[in-house]
Amino acid sequence: MASLGYLTLLAAFVACSYAAAVSVAGARRRSPRLIESGIGAFYLVTALMLLASAIIVHAFVTEDFSIRYIDHYSDSAQPLFYKLTSYWGGLDGSIMFWVTLLAIFGAAAVYSNRERQRELIPYVVAVIAVVQMFFLFLMIVHKNPFATYLLEAPVDGRGLNPLLQNFYMAIHPPSLYIGFVGMTIPFAFGMAALITGHLDDSWLRAVRRWTMMSWLFLTLGLTLGMMWAYEELGWGGYWGWDPVENAALLPWFTATAFLHSVMVQERRSMLRVWNMTLVIMTFFLTIFGTFMTRSGIVQSIHAFGQDMALAWMFTIFMVVLLVASFGLVIYRLPLLRARNELESWVSREAAFLVNNWILLFSAVFVLFATMFPTLSEVVTGARLTVGPPFYTTWMLPIGLILLTLTGVGPLLAWRKSTPSNLRYQFTWPVVLAAATMGGLYAAGFRVWVSGLCFGLCAFVCGTIGQEFVRGAVVRREATGTDIVTAIVGLVARSRRRYGGYIVHVGIVLMFLGFAGSGYKRDAQVLLRPGEATEIGRYTVRYDRLSENSDARKQMITAHMTVLVEGEVVDQLYPARWFFFKHETEPTTEVALRRTVAEDLYVVLAGYEMSDQAASFQLTVNPLVNWIWFGFAVLALGTGIALLPESAFAYAGAAAPQGAATASVVLLAAALTLLGPVAVFAQPLEGALQEANEATPLELDLRRSLVCMCDGPGCGKKLVAECMCVEAVRLRGEIRGLVAEGLTRDEVLRFYIDTHGSQEPLAAPLNEGFNRLAWFFPYALGAVALGALVRWTRVGQEPERATSPAEPGSDTAQLEARLDDELRNLD
Amino acid sequence: MMSSGTSTDSAAFRPWHLFVLAALVAATIAMLVARPSDPVGTVLLMLAVGAASLVGLAAYRAILPLTQKEFVETTVMVGSRSRAAVEREKTLVLRSLKELEFDRAMGKVSDGDFEEMGRRLRVLAIRLMKQLDVDAVDYLWSIWRRLDTVERELTSVSRRVAEREL
Numbered sequence: 005m006a007s008l009g010y011l012t013l014l015a016a017f018v019a020c021s022y023a024a025a026v027s028v029a030g031a032r033r034r035s036p037r038l039i040e041s042g043i044g045a046f047y048l049v050t051a052l053m054l055l056a057s058a059i060i061v062h063a064f065v066t067e068d069f070s071i072r073y074i075d076h077y078s079d080s081a082q083p084l085f086y087k088l089t090s091y092w093g094g095l096d097g098s099i100m101f102w103v104t105l106l107a108i109f110g111a112a113a114v115y116s117n118r119e120r121q122r123e124l125i126p127y128v129v130a131v132i133a134v135v136q137m138f139f140l141f142l143m144i145v146h147k148n149p150f151a152t153y154l155l156e157a158p159v160d161g162r163g164l165n166p167l168l169q170n171f172y173m174a175i176h177p178p179s180l181y182i183g184f185v186g187m188t189i190p191f192a193f194g195m196a197a198l199i200t201g202h203l204d205d206s207w208l209r210a211v212r213r214w215t216m217m218s219w220l221f222l223t224l225g226l227t228l229g230m231m232w233a234y235e236e237l238g239w240g241g242y243w244g245w246d247p248v249e250n251a252a253l254l255p256w257f258t259a260t261a262f263l264h265s266v267m268v269q270e271r272r273s274m275l276r277v278w279n280m281t282l283v284i285m286t287f288f289l290t291i292f293g294t295f296m297t298r299s300g301i302v303q304s305i306h307a308f309g310q311d312m313a314l315a316w317m318f319t320i321f322m323v324v325l326l327v328a329s330f331g332l333v334i335y336r337l338p339l340l341r342a343r344n345e346l347e348s349w350v351s352r353e354a355a356f357l358v359n360n361w362i363l364l365f366s367a368v369f370v371l372f373a374t375m376f377p378t379l380s381e382v383v384t385g386a387r388l389t390v391g392p393p394f395y396t397t398w399m400l401p402i403g404l405i406l407l408t409l410t411g412v413g414p415l416l417a418w419r420k421s422t423p424s425n426l427r428y429q430f431t432w433p434v435v436l437a438a439a440t441m442g443g444l445y446a447a448g449f450r451v452w453v454s455g456l457c458f459g460l461c462a463f464v465c466g467t468i469g470q471e472f473v474r475g476a477v478v479r480r481e482a483t484g485t486d487i488v489t490a491i492v493g494l495v496a497r498s499r500r501r502y503g504g505y506i507v508h509v510g511i512v513l514m515f516l517g518f519a520g521s522g523y524k525r526d527a528q529v530l531l532r533p534g535e536a537t538e539i540g541r542y543t544v545r546y547d548r549l550s551e552n553s554d555a556r557k558q559m560i561t562a563h564m565t566v567l568v569e570g571e572v573v574d575q576l577y578p579a580r581w582f583f584f585k586h587e588t589e590p591t592t593e594v595a596l597r598r599t600v601a602e603d604l605y606v607v608l609a610g611y612e613m614s615d616q617a618a619s620f621q622l623t624v625n626p627l628v629n630w631i632w633f634g635f636a637v638l639a640l641g642t643g644i645a646l647l648p649e650s651a652f653a654y655a656g657a658a659a660p661q662g663a664a665t666a667s668v669v670l671l672a673a674a675l676t677l678l679g680p681v682a683v684f685a686q687p688l689e690g691a692l693q694e695a696n697e698a699t700p701l702e703l704d705l706r707r708s709l710v711c712m713c714d715g716p717g718c719g720k721k722l723v724a725e726c727m728c729v730e731a732v733r734l735r736g737e738i739r740g741l742v743a744e745g746l747t748r749d750e751v752l753r754f755y756i757d758t759h760g761s762q763e764p765l766a767a768p769l770n771e772g773f774n775r776l777a778w779f780f781p782y783a784l785g786a787v788a789l790g791a792l793v794r795w796t797r798v799g800q801e802p803e804r805a806t807s808p809a810e811p812g813s814d815t816a817q818l819e820a821r822l823d824d825e826l827r828n829l830d
Numbered sequence: 831m832m833s834s835g836t837s838t839d840s841a842a843f844r845p846w847h848l849f850v851l852a853a854l855v856a857a858t859i860a861m862l863v864a865r866p867s868d869p870v871g872t873v874l875l876m877l878a879v880g881a882a883s884l885v886g887l888a889a890y891r892a893i894l895p896l897t898q899k900e901f902v903e904t905t906v907m908v909g910s911r912s913r914a915a916v917e918r919e920k921t922l923v924l925r926s927l928k929e930l931e932f933d934r935a936m937g938k939v940s941d942g943d944f945e946e947m948g949r950r951l952r953v954l955a956i957r958l959m960k961q962l963d964v965d966a967v968d969y970l971w972s973i974w975r976r977l978d979t980v981e982r983e984l985t986s987v988s989r990r991v992a993e994r995e996l
Contacts, residue, residue: 037895044892051888055881062874084870122912202911206919270926271947419943428937478935498929818956829928
């Protein structure tokens with residue numbers, strides 16, 4: 005089977021080469037035969053990759069350990085689900101899985117556009133085939149997933165990394181990969197448009213849905229990654245700015261920017277070069293992210309390990325990619341010239357432009373910060389750590405600005421907004437934001453960043469609510485229906501716009517979750533059976549420790565009781581699992597009490613079986629579940645925006661009058677009965693109480709230093725958050741140093757001297773070469789601002805509107821036909 | 831689309847029938863030879879055989895256009911673009927015009943701006959309508975051509991049926 009699998013990969017490579025060559029030849033010679041044959045070969049690649057995938061999954065299930073990849077990533081005791089997901093658990097298989105997904109997506113894109121975009125399709129096939137060829141080449145010459153042992157095959161495999169044996173981690177890579185490979189489709193259409201010179205807006209329309217769908221999967225992948233980090237790594241948080249997390253975030257920024265700027269091109273014929281650049285950048289960043297994860301140039305707990313040969317192959321591919329794509333952009337610049345220019349900074353297009361620049365700034369900043377340790381090592385020879393404090397310094401204000409723009413954008417008019425227009429649009433959202441912030445302040449919530457974020461969330465919600473209400477009023481007047489039917493009709497008729505607003509509601513909910521972290525409480529405690537501790541409004545009692553085992557692992561479980569005001573409300577079982585084949589990599593099984601308002605998060609950090617003493621990390625995470633709920637709303641909004649025209653047309657035709665109103669009323673009643681009880685029953689006052697006995701300087705130092713234990717699953721977490729034995733020792737050591745009277749700088753210097761570098765610091769000191777890290781964001785911001793002003797000269801002569809047509813009876817007829825068609829459209 | 835994919839004789843043996851048959855035979859042989867004990871393994875083996883038949887069908891699809899004697903290109907072009915693309919473009923421009931009207935009704939676009947942006951979209955829509963009208967003659971011709979091919983196929987099929995009955 006292994007030989008058949010390898011032969012399949014070779015055949016796929018040949019078919020790819022054929023598809024690319026024949027498609028280009030067919031397009032150049034205008035030969036439909038060659039073009040059709042190229043499309044056929046492109047489908048053949050998909051069939052071959054499906055066959056290769058079936059072979060490798062079969063090998064996993066039938067435990068064919070003669071194949072090295074199967075031996076490395078599975079064992080006979082592994083559950084079937086993880087055997088199946090082991091396919092993408094390692095580097096070789098993940099590349100193959102990538103090509104398979106790309107082949108499926110590419111075939112679907114070509115099939116659905118082969119008639120509508122006939123002139124682009126040959127080049128779309130060629131571009132996707134070239135990308136596939138690169139990844140197939142990697143497998144054939146360097147990372148063959150079907151490589152077998154030359155001598156005797158092992159009796160049993162080594163098993164999948166225990167950290168990956170988690171439901172979220174099993175489905176997180178496929179969703180990220182779908183997001184990544186999906187971005188190849190817009191790139192291929194963009195390149196085809198550049199090559200053929202068909203640079204009107206039609207290629208954008210062909211790729212909009214693909215971009216939206218890929219963006220959704222990318223967001224899903226990021227969210228699943230957060231859920232995995234939250235539940236599996238056991239440090240109480242969900243986002244640690246790990247290089248591999250960042251790799252997936254980079255294309256997300258540029259794809260988000262593209263989804264917004266595409267509207268400016270459609271409406272105002274502006275930003276044509278910019279949109280093409282964003283498509284190229286997004287695709288480039290998906291490849292760069294893959295390179296970062298797989299080459300080992302960055303240190304991460306998720307990375308696949310160091311591989312310089314692979315790094316060189318990726319580097320060459322990326323250079324070729326950049327030179328070819330931007331070369332084409334430069335070649336076609338005359339055709340890409342904007343037909344309008346920005347006329348006012350107080351306009352919708354200006355808001356989109358600022359949003360785009362900020363998203364691009366975020367992408368470049370995160371890329372730079374992720375790569376800075378590698379850059380520093382190359383230049384100075386010393387490796388640094390760029391951890392959460394550094395990112396937070398920049399990304400916190402950026403996030404708040406983006407949230408503000410989410411609310412501002414829909415309120416502004418295209419071209420320019422007049423003062424009266426601004427007053428009319430902004431009054432209610434601003435009042436709502438001010439009332440929210442005032443109310444929170446009066447209620448005693450004094451964490452200013454979170455308070456500001458809550459206020460901005462209210463502002464955005466006000467904007468969206470106002471958009472729905474005013475839109476519904478206009479529609480009601482036009483159609484004569486009731487308000488609820490008008491809202492449903494509104495969403496049905498302008499799915500992209502109102503689906504987009506629902507996406508924004510999802511983003512707001514996620515920001516609520518992020519803002520909740522301002523009220524996060526945590527404590528590390530050592531308890532003996534029967535002892536209890538308090539955190540927030542909870543009393544957590546430790547009852548006992550138990551030890552069990554099954555065929556694959558030994559489980560040490562703490563039994564705990566949670567009380568609120570003396571009443572038992574829950575039983576929690578935090579545990580440590582030791583997989584027999586990975587005993588040095590114990591996994592943390594977090595115990596969670598989830599509510600809408602907050603999570604009580606308990607981790608078994610250490611234990612002593614002899615006297616049953618155990619240490620725990622307790623965390624209260626307010627509003628954290630709103631992040632996951634926000635994603636669900638975001639997915640709903642994207643789904644609405646993606647719905648085909650026929651879906652609503654059918655629903656509208658089939659539903660009796662008043663059905664929309666009745667359905668909404670019933671849904672609202674159901675939500676009222678099920679939903680908000682828990683929200684109001686669990687206020688946040690308790691979160692304001694201090695639960696940690698450490699001094700402010702100790703807490704600051706714990707968040708300024710990273711754990712250097714290098715253990716599996718640890719990955720340079722902040723000392724405040726890491727649960728390993730080394731982190732416990734470090735916290736004790738920091739306490740001792742502070743007790744001795746050392747200042748913050750002296751303690752930091754102590755650790756720099758101990759390790760001989762600044763690697764233990766969570767953010768590099770602002771001195772020497774490191775100044776570049778601190779200077780870069782300012783320089784980038786200044787350059788971006790300059791470019792923004794230069795690029796968008798305000799007040800230029802707008803495009804001279806061409807007369808609809810020359811006078812004459814034909815034109816009048818066409819105008820009348822156009823009006824008829826417009827009337828029939830709704 | 832190729833002419834081979836649009837035969838009107840629903841009873842005729844089609845290429846994909848051959849590959850389905852081949853897959854069924856291959857699956858049976860694989861079951862007899864491999865004798866898998868695990869049901870999941872069996873299912874995966876069958877999937878692999880199914881994928882192999884897809885490979886055959888796709889290979890046939892890639893080779894067919896090069897070997898067919900009469901290759902008919904059915905995509906209707908309007909200038910350098912397909913008619914379907916231009917029609918879709920027109921629909922989307924109309925949709926944009928509708929959204930613009932809605933924006934004006936909501937007070938988001940002033941009358942002057944509506945006039946300017948609307949005019950641009952109307953010009954584009956009318957240009958596309960003209961393009962579709964001009965090429966409608968070609969379009970009709972291609973429909974006639976297609977109908978002619980179908981008619982010839984039907985005649986040939988009915989002749990074969992008649993011969994078989996005799």
